[in-house]
Amino acid sequence: MEMITRGIEEKTYTLNLGPQHPSTHGVLRVLLEMDGEFITKADPDIGYGHRAHEHMAENRNYHQFLPNLGRLDYLHALAYNHGYCMAVEKLIGVAPPERAEFIRVITNELNRIASHLLWFGAYLLDLGAFTPFLYCFDDRENILDLLERVTGSRLTYCYYRFGGVPLDIDDDFIAGARAFVKRLRSRWSDYDNLVTKNVIFIHRTKDVGVVTKDQCLQYGLTGPMLRGSGIPYDIRKVEPYSAYPLFDFEIPVGQNGDIFDRYMVRLAEMEQSLRIIEQALDKLPNGPIMAEKVPKRVKPAEGEVYQAVEAARGEFGCYIVSQGDIKPYRIKLRVPCFANLSVFPELAVDTLVADLVAILGSIDLVIPEIDR
């Protein structure tokens, strides 16, 4: 008798997804409450990759914190370098020379394309398509080779300094970047034929994981998650920084806010990044790459600053409180995926596990960035 009543009451069961699951892109655990095949509640459990970056920041000087930035979002590390350097530059009142700003933009956009290409490959792998992965990693390898020439590393870059960049780009880099722009342009039709027009892909992504405009506002979503829903918010345009106002580019937006729109936004963004790189290479000025009066010992006056930049996943904000010491008093790293993932429990309700994986992947999660 007892057995029967228990059977009626326990209509749902708990399913544990992760933390070691290939579709959670790192170490994310999601606790799912399932009613049959449908999800009634999803509770992401983050923090497995917490390395206390914000606490580290309070215990070292401004220069020593630079390498940490490449280890947040390691896929678009240069944007994080950029945000932090600009915030400190604002605090100490140093402006990088024009050539340095151009180099920053070029390397940043190359890195953005590399990040989107990796998402493209890994996401389709999530959905069960293996071939696109091989194509886009082939392309991405070119960017890594280029960036290795100037930054010295292929991942976790630490390239920008307060007041400029330490190494100049050479003619080989410029020729390589131009060749890459040409090469990637010729690949779009392959990508479209392989994926965008693929019926299975369209069925998996159309009208799945729809993010409404209201949700964007309530959760503070940024990046392709937001632009897929039709809001043209890109910090490079809305709050222009560095050399971005000098270039002509567009902000691609979607309409429905489903996974397919996010996919299209990211693909279109890569083309816009190519346009920026092309223009920047054409207009690249000569001159110094480091500002003249950068103090060796960074000791800003008392005050605080908030600097936002557009990273591949959305807005990265660097909030620094200085109390006139050589160490920052407090640094808050506002990372895009933290907010973007917080909307996920709402998106997951009443979907199937297979769709859940598709939605998770479409947020473009980088767990070390969320956990910090």
Added chain:
Amino acid sequence: MLQDKIKAALAPLNLEKVADGDYAKTGYHLEVAAQPEQMPQVAQTLLDTGCFLESLTAVDLGESFTMVYHFANFFELCRTVVHAALPKPKGMPSISKVYPGANWYEREVFDMFGIHFFGHPDLRRILLPDTVDYHPLLKSFAGDPWK
């Protein structure tokens, strides 16, 4: 202009400070100081003007905390910062009913600083495991627990 609109909307709340910020220096267009109890109303007002919550954090000043809220807008450049001085060991009213996105930010502040948020639907640690008994971003935190 959005900046004036927000100022006008905040005027009836009798806040400590609503002033133009020095954008070139700090990145703020509008600097606001509020009492902790006023925070849900301030958040509601900013939501009504179409602003989203950019970030929510705290700064430990030893005797007290400063709660720092950043708001921005999708369509017009206007960053509003709200500072709320919070004496220890008082708690903070939650704004997660206004901004559901604040839910996780407040959990993070609770996790890192031990600040309690009244009216929060699910106040648990978020980054650290539930078993630890320290709040690492407090200035009184000794540092390496394995030392």
